[in-house]
Amino acid sequence: MTKTLKPSSKLLALSAAAMALPALVPQAQAVAPTERTLSYRYTQYNEMGLDAASVSKINADQGGGATQRYDIDINQYAFSTPVGDHFALSIDIQDEVLTGASPWTVVKEDVKATPSDTSDDEVKLVMSGATIKEHRTDASVATTYFYSTGTISANLGFSTEDDYESTSAGLSWGGEFDDKLTGLALGVSFSDDTLNPEEGAYKGTVLQDKVGGWLNGSDPVDGTAKKESVSGFFSASRILTPNWIVQAGVSYTQKSGHLSDAYKANDKRPAERNSYTFNAGSRYWIKPIKAAAHADYRYYSDDWGIDSHTIILALYKNWQKVQIIPSLRYYTQTSASFYSIDATDTTQYNYYADDHRLSNFGAITGGLKLVFKQKPVDWIIAGEYYASGADMSLDKTEDETEHPGLLKYAKFTFGVEHRF
Amino acid sequence: MGAPCQIRLPATSLGEAEHLAAPLINEVHRFEAKYSRYLPDSLVSCINQAQGTPCVLDAEAAAIIDYAAQLYIQSDGLFDITCGILRQAWDFSRAPGQSEGVIPSPETIQNLMPYLGWHRLDWHNPILTLPEGMQIDLGGLVKEYAADAVAKCALDLGLDCGLVELGGDIRVFGERSWPIGISNPTNPGQSLMQLHLHAGGFATSGNYQRYFLHQGLRYSHILNPKTGWPVVTPAGVSVVGDNCLIAGSISTLALLMGEAHCLEWLYEVGLPFLCVFNDGRVVNEFGV
């Protein structure tokens, strides 16, 4: 509106009188979905190979070439349907195959070309080798009950891998108030995971001799180990103008159990991790160009010393029967308090890790998605590029060596969605 | 209803659309049969011919009369369902552009005034008693309410979304927005603007629909029940509201306020509107 118009007492009196008319009695709105959706996505993404200089001689001694990281193929299937007037049911299946290698640990290596070279030792990655093939299947089912002013949802999920099982459940509520101008949502969720790390093909190989074994000896798992998480969130949204809605929320998650990575050589983490997030979002309809502008922000903080900021911007622009969605994401995190890549003697510390994911770094993702709307079918293609590095971090206070394991990947998605 | 009507519904074939629309069209006919003052068997005709006998109204008709009472109060007596009697003096039946109308003599109007006035009739829900010689005309609100009622009927039948238009008064329902074109009241062939309406009502009142010209002055069919004379109204007022009845009531009252006071009224009410004056001046508060 160009001018803010406020309803007068006369309008309110007339509206109240009108509500006595049989066709204008306020009624429970049919908010439940009325159509079925069947959707398929294929996504492939390839982590960029490491340059040979970042990889340890140990890998080279093994035959070299272990600079390849993961190639990942994902098939996603989703089905949702209304059940009666007040319920909806949805089923999601995600099937993922990973092949390649992952960083196992870091070592400091002498890079002197000649005996008179004064170069310092450099941090090199020791890779797990290019033989890992993992298969993960994740299935979840959710049901939502719709009533006049809100929804109640329950979901149950299972995820299985050769060496990992996870069961999760969640319950959430969403309601609308104040003439549906304000939305509130809250929910809780739980997960119960079992790790069953397997001895890899490295037992007894040169890798084991050099670094001490395939499985994580610093926080060994005796057969199986458990991991649990409990999480809760609260959020509020508000319609500000006919073209603008905003949202803010908080969440808390507690993870406990065996939180060390079973496939690292030097990794011993606390048995508990408490994290908090604050998030804010905005959706704005830009009338002159008929496009929706999305902005989302999340602040994350945990008691491992990690703080992070995430900003995602996207534009949903309709152009005839095509929807064009460019997006940009920036992420920055500080390192965990027990993270180090030069802890040569780990025995003096209670906790330590050299995982690049716990280091101080930043990352940028750029993406473009196209949705071709051919009623009743939508065709989707999307591409994305992700790059991370220590120099992209917002936190410049730590004068730390960049972890050589920080990666880049390119991702491609093809999808089709049918409504009926 | 004496004006072009349309119902728009999503359907995969014309046959399906006709099948879905059939009960809705029946609902429109039900309203016309019940509330038209031109049909001799209608409820309104029955009330107007009662000659002082009390009429017991059904719940729907009673609620409409209650709403009319509220309109009378909120408009300080400008909206009055009994002022149809003045048509005996003012003849708006001739088409625009035809020969000049005749201004009735002050005596003719004075003689009708005793039969005019909401305060003279006896309304004790559900019993309505009209003094002899008085009549009511629900023309200012039944068409608008019928659009809402048809939309309700469609929702009850399980339709997700649609648009109901009864002679320019529109109600849309469901999770979808509909483009609505507004024509220029001073030049009906010309489109003034377009807006997108989502789950609400849209109504237009104007003096271009029925009026007569006399010595270059445009006399609208909107009559002031206090004076018995036509109001010098703005050319057209369109209003958007939660439902068509509210939108129609506000636009009708804006016309009754006349050119001098309509903007004041519209800003006080606070609903989005578009007002076009006879000199072509446009005040657009739709925000588009």
Place this chain on the structure above:
Amino acid sequence: MKQPIKTVIKPVFSSALVALVAVLVLQGCTHVAPYQRGALSKTEMGWTPDHQDATLQKHIYFAKEASSGGAEAAGGGCGCN
């Protein structure tokens, strides 16, 4: 080198509350009637217009970065982290 083992809990809730209060204070400034919500009802104005994409993004970033979670129902874990 950083000193390992320090426990930091940032006063995140205070800043979160300030932002929430800011959002709630905005209430009452304007009233947007149902018929004015045409643009807001478009699917591309939703918080998560593409559910499958969002699920996958969450999973990928969980495997690549140290942060997870947000104001939504959390799912289960995986062996990737």
